[in-house]
Each structure stands twice: as C-alpha cells, then as structure tokens.
Amino acid sequence: MRVNIPETSRKRIVIIGGGFGGLNLIKQLRNSEFQVVLVDRQNYHAFQPLLYQVATAGLEPGSIAYPFRKILSDYTEVYFRMAEVTHVDTSNKKIETSIGTMNYDYLVMATGATSNFFGNQSIESIAMRMKTIAEALDIRSLMLQNLERATLSSDLKEREMLMSTIIVGGGPTGVELAGALAELKKDILPKDYPDLDIRSMDIHLVEANERLLKEMSEESSEHALESLKKMNVDVWLNTRVMDYDGASITTSDGRKLSGGMLIWAAGVKAQVVEGIASEKLAGGRVKVNAFNQVEGLEDVYAIGDCAAFITAEDPRGLPMLAQPAMQQGVHLAKNLIRAQQGKEMIPFHYKNLGTMATIGRNKAVTELGKVKLKGWFAWITWLFVHVYQLIGFRNKIVVIVNWAQNYFRHSRDLRLIIRPFQRPRG
Secondary structure, three states, X not given: OEOOOOOOOOOEEEEEOOOHHHHHHHHHHOOOOOEEEEEEOOOEEEOHHHHHHHHOOOOXXXXXXXXXXXXXXXXXXXXXXXXXXEEEEOOOOEEEEOOEEEEOOEEEEOOOEEEOOOXXXXXXXXXXXXXXXXXXXXXXXXXXXXXXXXXXXXXXHHHHHXXXXXXXOOOHHHHHHHHHHHHHHHHHHHHHOOOOOHHHOOEEEEOOOOOOOOOOOHHHHHHXXXXXXXXXXXXEOOOOEEEEOOOEEEEOOOOEEEOOEEEEOOOEEEOOOXXXXXXXXXXXXXXXXXXXXXXXXOXXXXXXXXXXXXXXXXXXXXXXXXXXXXXXXXXXXXXXXXHHOOOOOOXXXXXXXXXXXXXXXXXXXXXXXXXXXXXXXXXXHHHHXXXXXXXXXXXXXXXXXXXXXXXXXXXXXXXXXXXXXXXXXX
16 A cells, blocks of 8 residues: 555655754755655654653653654655655655555655663663653653552652652753752652652662763763762662663672662664665765765665764764754754765764753753853753754743743742553463
8 A cells, every 4th residue: 555645746755753953954955856755663753862851840842843744744746644654665766664665766864862771671661761752751751650559558678669759861861850850859759748758759870981971071961960969869880771670770799789669761773664785884884975875775774863974073973862863963964965966965963062961950061162161051951952953832932931941940830740650460
C-alpha cells in the first residue's frame, strides 16, 4: 500500500524526523520548488532541552510541544504523515512505513538519538529515560507515586529509599535535573508532605568522568559542582553504575546508594533506520560527507544526532546537540535548492555558538565563544535563549508566566499524577 501523497512534477524530498534538524530544514524549504513530506511517529515537535522541567513539575507538556500541522499550515507543497519508518530501500528510492510505502527523489534522515545504556541490559530494563514527553511524564508520575507510597510506609529505610533519586550522567541534562529536584526538596515538598522528613531525601548525581559538564571548561564544571553541593546534591565523580535492583545501585567501587528511582542521563546513541548498511556507519551514526550526503548515496542525506560528520576538528563527529542539527538543516536546505538550480553545493562548516546549563534558581553556566558567564547573568542568558527557541507565541508566554510564578512564589503547581506509571511486565 502506498502512502497517500499527491502526485506532482516537483522533486519530492522525504524527511524522516521532525526534531531540530528536520524542522529547520523544512522551514528553509517552505517556498522552494520541491514537494516536501515530513514523516514522524509523533504529531508534534518537542523542545527537548526543557523536558527536565516537565519531569520535575515545572512546566506542562503542552508548553514545550507544538503540532506539526500547525507549523506547516501556511507552507505550500509541504505534507505531514504520522508514521514510523521501518525500512529504507535506497536501491529503489523508497521507504517503508507503518502506513505504507513512499517513493522519494531525495531522502533526509533526521531521526535523532535515543538513550545509550552501553550494553547494560539489567539497568536498561528498569531505569527511567528522558528523551520524549511521555518519558518525562513517567518520571514525574513515579516521583510523586514514590512520595505517596512513602507516606504509607512505617519502615524508615523504605521511606528514605522511596523519597530518594539517583541520576546517572553529569552532562547538562543530569546537572539540570539534579538542580531542579534539589529546589523541589527545599521549597515545595516539605509543604506538600508535612508528615515526611524531606531532609532524608537524597539526590545522587553519578558521573563516570572526573568532572561534570565535560564539554565545558574546567571553570564552569567546578562552578556547577560547587553549586550542586551547596544545594545538598550528592555528586559522585569517577564512579560507574554497575547494577540497579529498583531500590539501590551498585557502583564500580562497590558502594551501594539507595534510591527508588534511577534516571538515566549518561549517554545517547543514534537512531538509524533499518536498511542503511553497516559499512556506512561510524560509531553507530551514519557517515556523511561535507554536503551531509550519506557516503556512496548521492540522493540520501543525514543530519543531526544520527549523522557522523567527521573532520579533523571533530574526529568523533559533531556533538549530539540541538545546534549542530539546526545548522545542518538550514545548510542542507540551501544546498538542495542550489542543486535544483544547477549550482554546486557548498561544504558545511559547523560554528560552535556555545554551551550552557542551568543549575537552579539564579544559577547557571554559559560559554559563548570566549565569553564565560556564571551565576545570575548566565541564568538570565539561559532563560532568554530557551524562550527564544520555543515554537509558538502561546508557548513562549506560558513558559515565561510559569517561570515567573515559580520564581516569585517558590511554587510549582503541576504536581499531578495524570497517568500513573507502571513498569512493563516481563
């Protein structure tokens, strides 16, 4: 069965994935001479950098998501189909999806990344992930469910275990999660749960490297570490998690840390569509040249987290962050238009615009080129950048209002168990 897409004399570009890369590509192609088809398993774009705030009851899910059909409603010859791509047939220039097959003239894979457990299946089966809105809501639900269970327990150790959380991974996601949970512990939970001694709630941040935020400078890493320690977060450096039984972890040095929830923020791996030969992969990502073309496939491209754009400056490929994906999307659109006009393509060059991470209220670290900020100025910069990048005027206003309310009232009003979390059986 073929996917119902209008036939046209225009060249068809099929884009798999509506993340930062895919969406920026589409925006640049909206007035082009192509027919553009976006295929995604969800019907919305999620702003992943703020997933941790959904997980910690700071923002509602709808404030960081925006429907694809709303984004594309004013675009000409741009179509959306909600489906999962199951196979790519590059020989016959078609893709197979959960709703049928579709031919393409140009294919762009912007499939993003998923959690990487580095082969530890026991942890993978029980740890909480945070790559989607649904997973962020699962974290919020389990956190609140554990607190409710703690109020029913007469066993002191069990109560402390249920209240405590273990975060694995000291990158921006792990640091931001730890800071947000520390603020909940200080300002919100003692009022919500007066019958619990919230002081017994432990927040463990476990990092295998010698410092936090390893992609940033040592100065920023040290500031983040000291800030988290002042917020009573237990930070464990040079420590690997070997096992988790649902109540405690075992670390590489034999230590046991108690926690009723383990959140995995330790790494990501590319999501590669079936049909891409293994020799076209490098480190689990699709190898691309300077034009973001998949090696050996002239009409197939990859951008963002799933693409391995290897250079002398980046021998392991570009960092799996939003900025590289956005820049690749914009650049690829220009190159596709140039190719349509019979012009030569221009090689892609990544421009590092900086890195930032918020730690908590009035606390953040920001590196923009040679400019390094920390504390309140870095926090304000972080707020501005993230609001600016949100899609939709309503979402920007809702986020600003929520943040202002949380800031001045020391309150988060989204502590709701809408959909109780249940671990899959087996």
